[in-house]
Amino acid sequence: MTALLEVSNLHVEFDTYGGIVKALRGVDFSVESGQTLAIVGESGSGKSVAMQSVTGLIPMPPGRITAGSAKLRGKEFLGQRKLDGKTICGDEIGMIFQDAMSSLNPTMCIGDQIAETLEVHRGYSHAKAFSRAIELLDMVRIPEAARRARQFPFEFSGGMLQRVMIATAIACKPSLLIADEPTTALDVTIQAQILDLLQSLQKETGMAIVLITHDLSVVARMADRVAVMYAGQIVESGSVEDIFYRSAHPYTLGLKLAMPSHSGGEDHRLRPIPGSPPDMFSPPAGCAYCERCDRAMRVCQSDNPPIFTLDEGHFSRCWQQHPQHTGASEGLYKKATAHIDEVQA
């Protein structure tokens, strides 16, 4: 079975005054229909750039996709606006963003903004699109949808606006929804409501969701599969159980230890990961996490590890998983039996 979205070996660069930023350095992931893939990582790790370059939303120039492919149901669409006569953005792929307050046009009423997607992709008349917009507002559980549709963004709260964003994104029944930190700007109760809404919509429509977040509790709640990103690469990916219970990469382990927990008691302290991510103007030759890793070996400094396959669907980019590595790798998941050689860009 081919995955709904399959991205492989994606390389993206940005020209800046300081030089070329290598934002993505060979990113592979895939999502299947009805599934949720969570992409986690700290700020600047390339989570958003990965999704926005796939959908063509990064500004080009200064951005540039130097290599890679993105396939929807097995068909290449990277760099294209349409696939099989359907527009990719808005029709095949819906998107919601972090700050719903600033992500909606302040001078256009809510209903018009939702209706616009239908007018553009489905050729609906304004009246038809608008009445459909009211139904969609109802679907994302906004009370008094008909009255609310005629109001403007400044008359809505942050959580309500995120619902509006969701309604806009699902208007054309996309097969994939990209949610770029959808709950970061919201408080926890509203966050829970929004996540519930996304889950129930997913159940109804069978769409796939790519959830970009840096919040591991959101990941645990929502994801089927997880990809952990660091410095423009995916360092570990697997099912949500793989990532949380069989963490293989030291960075994943570090993230877990830095997460507050209820059960820890007095002696459980948050352990931050020391240092900061590498300079992306000139990424290190070896493993990007090497400098902050307490298990770093000599090979980590000189060579970037390949992708090791640990189990079916569980991959890690760490030399600790190399079959010939003999030292103790306490706390990390087992060693690999095979590895995928890196595809050269």
Added chain:
Amino acid sequence: MWSYTVKRILQGIITVWFIATATFLAMHNVPGDPLSSDRATNETIRANLEARYGLDKPLLEQYFVYMGNMMRGDFGISFTQQNREVNDIIREHFPVSATLGVLAVMFAALGGILMGALTALYRNRLPDYIIMFLVIMGISVPSFVFAALGQLSLVNLNAMMGFSVLPVAGWGTVSHMLLPALVLGLGTMAYLTRLMRSSMLEVISSDYVRTARAKGVPAARIFTRHQLRNAVMPVITVLGPAIASITTGGFVVELVFAVPGLGRYFVQAVQQLDYTVIMGTTVFYGAFLVFMVILVDLVYGWIDPRVRLK
């Protein structure tokens, strides 16, 4: 929206009253008067005029006479021109100035908005450089230079074509209006272009434009429905003062193109201390500008729902 409109109009009336009072007091503090100059009128006329306007009465009483006349829409008779009522002067010459001014503002606003948006869309590319060079010129070169240059090129053009493409000066038909209006609006157009450019640059990189692109809206529709409307706000805000500077600054251009506008009478009146004409035209101009600013505010409310509904 209604209470907003009523509130703005009431504020406008108070402003006009203030302008009228200030003009009145200022005029009475100017030394000399038109009736006392040597070539002025004889004793009877002087006495009649003084009686009619209460010029021999205390200041406060004169003020009430003046305000009372003005409320009835009577600005009085010119003190220096024979048989001319101020109302006649305004009625005859204001439409000319207003037509010229409104046309110039339209040129400035349309040109400024379009060119500003264009420079932002083509930022740091050739069209941007060309337009921004012209903008610097438009801001720094005074309008009478453009007026003279414009006339010169028209003369050459007409001579080259062998017939009159556009008249060089005068007033009467639409073709008379084009060049003066363009010249008059040029400085403002340059200013608005710069304003529109910076505001458009902000809008282009805004989150809601990204959302529109994520919705798959075509670029042309994003431009008209998402970018233009939001970017145009600051331009509309300065449009009120811009109308003021264009209509009052039109005097030089009117003179160069021999346009029979109000500006000439305004300046003449000041030189000759023609009380009634000065006060009449000042108050009239003031009221006109206040009205334009209110109109701009209402347009602003129509474009930006946040102003209208809050």
